[in-house]
Amino acid sequence: MKSSRVPALLAVLLAGCFAQLEDHSVSISRPLCAGAPCVPGSGANLNTALQASGYNTFKVSFGDQPLLKSSTSVGPATVSTSLLVNQAQFAMKTAGDFSAVQSLTLLRAPGMSTSGNPDPCAGVTPPCPTLAAYTQATDGTATQTLVLKGTGIDLIPLIDPTTHELIIEIRATGNAPSTALWDADASMDMALKSRANLP
Amino acid sequence: MRLRKLFAIVVTGLCFSAGAMAQTDASVPSQPAASSNTTAKASRKKSKKSSKKTARKSRKKKGNSSTATRKAVTDQPYTGTDDGEPPQLAHQAPAPGVRGKPLNVAAHATDANGVFGPVLYVRKKGMGPGDYVQLKMIASKIVPGDYAVDVPAALTNVEALEYYIEAWDMAGNGPSRAGSAEQPLFVSVEEEKKVAFPSAPTNVTIKPKGAPPAITHAALSQAIRGKPVEINARLVGDTGVQDAAVMFRHVGEKDYKALPMGNIGADDYTATIPAAMTTSDVEYYVEAFDRYGNGPARSGAPNVPYLLKLTDAGPPAVASAAAPVSVQKRVLDEEGANTIIGLGIDAGAPGGGGLTLLVRPLWWLRLNAGAAYNVGGFGFRGGITLAPGQWTVTPTLNLDAGRYLSGDVNKFVTVTDANARALLGKTTYTFATAQLGLEFGSQRWFSFYLRGGLTYVISTLSGASLTALANGNLGAGTTATLGDAKFSALAPCASLGFNIFVY
Numbered sequence: 001m002k003s004s005r006v007p008a009l010l011a012v013l014l015a016g017c018f019a020q021l022e023d024h025s026v027s028i029s030r031p032l033c034a035g036a037p038c039v040p041g042s043g044a045n046l047n048t049a050l051q052a053s054g055y056n057t058f059k060v061s062f063g064d065q066p067l068l069k070s071s072t073s074v075g076p077a078t079v080s081t082s083l084l085v086n087q088a089q090f091a092m093k094t095a096g097d098f099s100a101v102q103s104l105t106l107l108r109a110p111g112m113s114t115s116g117n118p119d120p121c122a123g124v125t126p127p128c129p130t131l132a133a134y135t136q137a138t139d140g141t142a143t144q145t146l147v148l149k150g151t152g153i154d155l156i157p158l159i160d161p162t163t164h165e166l167i168i169e170i171r172a173t174g175n176a177p178s179t180a181l182w183d184a185d186a187s188m189d190m191a192l193k194s195r196a197n198l199p
Numbered sequence: 200m201r202l203r204k205l206f207a208i209v210v211t212g213l214c215f216s217a218g219a220m221a222q223t224d225a226s227v228p229s230q231p232a233a234s235s236n237t238t239a240k241a242s243r244k245k246s247k248k249s250s251k252k253t254a255r256k257s258r259k260k261k262g263n264s265s266t267a268t269r270k271a272v273t274d275q276p277y278t279g280t281d282d283g284e285p286p287q288l289a290h291q292a293p294a295p296g297v298r299g300k301p302l303n304v305a306a307h308a309t310d311a312n313g314v315f316g317p318v319l320y321v322r323k324k325g326m327g328p329g330d331y332v333q334l335k336m337i338a339s340k341i342v343p344g345d346y347a348v349d350v351p352a353a354l355t356n357v358e359a360l361e362y363y364i365e366a367w368d369m370a371g372n373g374p375s376r377a378g379s380a381e382q383p384l385f386v387s388v389e390e391e392k393k394v395a396f397p398s399a400p401t402n403v404t405i406k407p408k409g410a411p412p413a414i415t416h417a418a419l420s421q422a423i424r425g426k427p428v429e430i431n432a433r434l435v436g437d438t439g440v441q442d443a444a445v446m447f448r449h450v451g452e453k454d455y456k457a458l459p460m461g462n463i464g465a466d467d468y469t470a471t472i473p474a475a476m477t478t479s480d481v482e483y484y485v486e487a488f489d490r491y492g493n494g495p496a497r498s499g500a501p502n503v504p505y506l507l508k509l510t511d512a513g514p515p516a517v518a519s520a521a522a523p524v525s526v527q528k529r530v531l532d533e534e535g536a537n538t539i540i541g542l543g544i545d546a547g548a549p550g551g552g553g554l555t556l557l558v559r560p561l562w563w564l565r566l567n568a569g570a571a572y573n574v575g576g577f578g579f580r581g582g583i584t585l586a587p588g589q590w591t592v593t594p595t596l597n598l599d600a601g602r603y604l605s606g607d608v609n610k611f612v613t614v615t616d617a618n619a620r621a622l623l624g625k626t627t628y629t630f631a632t633a634q635l636g637l638e639f640g641s642q643r644w645f646s647f648y649l650r651g652g653l654t655y656v657i658s659t660l661s662g663a664s665l666t667a668l669a670n671g672n673l674g675a676g677t678t679a680t681l682g683d684a685k686f687s688a689l690a691p692c693a694s695l696g697f698n699i700f701v702y
């Protein structure tokens with residue numbers, strides 16, 4: 001074998017080398033309310049009630065996780081990571097249910113809602129990306145748990161690289177639960193895949 | 200008398216008539232001769248003496264044999280019209296003749312009166328005028344006017360011939376000549392050219408490919424009656440071993456029975472004489488061929504077999520004490536060389552080190568199994584090594600797989616997060632390795648090796664540990680739940696070590 005072929009062969013072998021971490025069951029969860037039930041209900045328009053109360057947005061803090069970067073270099077290797085949304089759900093923590101909810105969508109919002117800007121995703125360009133969605137007509141009537149189908153979007157580029165937070169906005173049609181105040185745990189199931197390849 | 204005279208007159212008339220008819224037919228030139236012969240026969244009684252006299256006189260006078268011929272002809276009466284012209288004679292010299300072979304000489308002669316002859320006069324080159332031999336040329340039955348004659352083979356054993364041709368017409372005009380007695384034509388006669396057959400191919404001795412195998416056998420001298428007797432031999436051949444057999448017979452028997460020997464690994468072969476056959480002393484020898492049929496190689500021989508004495512008690516099948524010491528030593532050495540069990544020790548990255556038991560069921564195949572250690576923890580592993588040779592430097596292909604049962608990766612990395620340390624402190628993984636290597640030394644005794652290749656590692660990380668790790672970094676109010684994660688990697692690996700075969 002010619003000496004020039006040896007480095008080439010080694011390069012080919014090394015180019016095929018990798019290290020990979022996969023976890024298809026990553027779930028994060030947080031309640032809509034920090035303490036007591038806080039989201040207005042009473043069968044009112046859900047979207048209006050959410051925006052009026054300011055609970056239409058909430059933050060999910062992923063923390064300073066080492067792999068939560070789209071691409072980073074570790075020595076000669078390049079680490080690429082994806083965090084894909086499989087599904088999301090709201091699990092009722094109080095009395096009442098989601099049977100009057102016609103649709104519900106989770107969007108990645110550019111900021112938290114305020115009294116002056118109750119809908120951060122309204123009129124922004126580009127539009128806020130959809131993370132997951134529920135439609136009663138196709139997904140069936142939800143009761144204590146409302147499951148939203150994931151769109152498969154990768155959350156990594158959506159997470160703020162500084163604060164490691166993801167702001168999520170809830171948009172809904174239909175009516176809120178019948179109870180005056182209600183609370184639910186919002187959660188997202190994701191698939192994590194991180195792979196390091198030699199350049 | 201009257202009838203006889205009348206008959207003679209009629210016959211003579213018929214003959215003349217036939218001769219006259221023949222003279223007008225140039226296509227049958229021999230007929231004039233025939234008619235003249237017939238005429239000669241008819242008048243032979245009257246003219247015989249005078250013809251001979253005339254011929255003799257003429258030959259003496261001219262010294263030319265052709266004159267005699269002509270006189271014989273001209274003595275015969277010619278009854279046709281005489282054109283007064285000799286025949287037209289054409290001749291083309293023949294190709295050189297071949298000694299000992301007839302030489303064909305041809306000519307073309309025509310004449311309105313018909314042609315007599317022609318006659319070929321031929322002699323050996325350089326001989327005298329009186330030495331010509333005359334040969335009457337024969338008319339062709341195909342081409343009118345063509346005449347030819349073969350000079351007999353007996354006359355062609357010379358270097359050259361001289362000849363000339365004379366021809367007359369039936370009226371006696373002539374001769375027309377091609378050449379003459381004084382200035383003959385010349386034709387060379389050559390040695391027969393040997394047909395150049397291709398020389399016989401050079402005998403090339405094709406050495407049979409391969410050679411009979413070498414047989415090393417410690418002859419058995421004693422065995423227990425009624426017990427099977429195992430006969431072993433080492434058969435080594437560059438071109439393989441085939442039809443290895445133990446040929447045995449009972450003492451006193453004439454014919455040997457063949458007992459095929461089976462390979463039991465490496466170059467070792469064995470055959471077992473069944474217990475039913477060990478009822479009395481046995482004579483045997485071992486023979487084998489190579490795959491090309493070279494052989495047989497023998498240990499012992501049909502006329503000098505080994506004697507295996509069978510006793511009612513005693514050691515089972517002992518080797519002959521009569522074998523020379525050097526032979527015994529060699530046998531023992533080679534038996535020792537047939538080591539099949541050994542130990543291997545190696546170290547490498549990232550696989551760690553290992554202590555393995557080696558077993559070599561085939562000379563080119565080694566199996567290994569043993570313990571593995573990578574500083575982080577212990578595990579087990581096994582694999583195969585293919586060594587396609589038994590050289591001082593032997594390339595190898597090594598395939599291993601194993602599992603580390605426990606491992607603390609924190610020994611290799613610095614991690615401050617307690618949850619991360621907990622995760623890395625319970626690392627188990629399974630690996631598979633493919634390596635190419637070079638082994639230096641004796642494959643049968645001790646060898647040192649270097650290997651390089653790829654290793655595939657797969658590990659499962661505990662979901663609980665990952666959950667703890669994630670929750671430790673999450674913001675307030677958010678909780679994470681992770682399932683077991685799968686870690687896999689394909690990485691280069693290298694190792695070095697040595698093997699010692701001890702048995």
